Amino acid sequence: MRVRFLCLILAAVTLLGNAGGLLAQSRPDLSGVWTRTGPGANQPFVKETPPLQPWAKAAYDENREGTEEGHDEMDPTTYCIPLGMPRIFSLANPFEIVQTAGQVYMLFESDHMQRHIYLDGRKLPENYPLTYAGFSTGRYDGDTLVVETGAISDLTWIDQSGTPHSDALRVTERIRRSSPSMLEIRFRFEDPKAFTRPLEDTKTFQVRPDWAIMENIGYCDDRFRYSFGKKIFRGTADWQSPEQAVGR
């Protein structure tokens, strides 16, 4: 009788001391470094003419005209403005998912963008400042993490197709580990100010167990360093001013 009692106590203590571990195991494991599958450095979300309201269609047409050879004067990222949400997912850049009890973190190599997805039930605050990554909340639904994102800066494009959006854009993601090595994200975009109907698309990603997210501040790094170099640059062997590089 006493043994049973002691074992029950021991089990209860183990259980309580382990709450964190058990909780972790009850949620789906989405952790790891992921890269997008499929060909192409860029995979747009918008595959045909997007369903845009007239003002947005006009902006879209203007954006489509802006492409020159590798230098799109209409593309915000040309000016070092971050890719933001959701465009960051159209690129083949790796990201890392880290899960804790209070948040899911999505840490990208491109733009070193950090997404903080709050799981504690908080709501998007009113008049929250617009950011490139937006403000994200999430909850688990079985094997799926459902994320809602709003307050996204309207300076970004949905993807490289030039599709604009307004500050009313809401992105819903259903994120699920479809197999031990694959992640699937089903996207839904709703923007009553810019779109005539919601857009949906799915992207898949594969896990990269041997990859580490590297530091990356984009091609803009070269631009920053060149501006910097004329005055203070000291001793990194490989740097050349443009004049040196062309042999003047």
Add this chain to the structure above:
Amino acid sequence: MSIRFAWLLLPAVLLPGSAPGLLAQSRPDLSGIWAREGRTAQMNFSEEAPPMQAWAKTAYDENQGHAAERGQGLDELDPTTYCLPVGMPRAMAYNYPFEIVQTPQVVYILFESWQMQRRIYLDGRTQPEAAPLRYLGFSTGRYAGDTLVVETSGLSDRTWLDNSGVPHSDALQVTERLRRSGPEKIENALRFEDPKTFTRPWESSMTYELRPNFEILENIGFCEDRFLYNYDQKIFRGTVGWQSPEAAAGK
């Protein structure tokens, strides 16, 4: 007898599943959002000039000479003026918050400033000899009792050590000892070794306070204004309050 044995199985079955939770509890808890305590006008590791070699002292004096402009964010010698990140170790003296997230393999330090992501690898990995220099360097760490000991090297020499303009070379190695000194405080004891820059190693310490009501916000620095101005000439739409330099000057 066998019934008693069956009862013993109950905690035994629960124990392996509890391993992550128990392990987590055995390491010091540094998690949370932290910021430099108090008013942090001085974001420097040393109040006076650290012990520098001659070339470094010359550079330091030159950097110091622009202090007046720095107050207006216009210091032409400060790399961050050109939109380069503050990097390591300057980030640990900066006045923006950061969030520490601990997992078994990695300790992440996620900075609000420039959205920098530090990864402190706990699994004993090394990096190859030809690995590129990085603004945040390459960090490995281990727990020693209640302290996280971090070694960082592979640092790009394009950053300042701190706000005062102390230079450093790519030979800089930074050792940090992070310890939760109270329920809402972390102390960081830092040691700087750079045989190409300093005449001897020297030390500093920083204290951080827990900020439970903070969020890590997105921040890409004042450079965003610069990006937006370049962009604006063609496509800027409707952010209330923005003025081009011409409009601001009343032309």
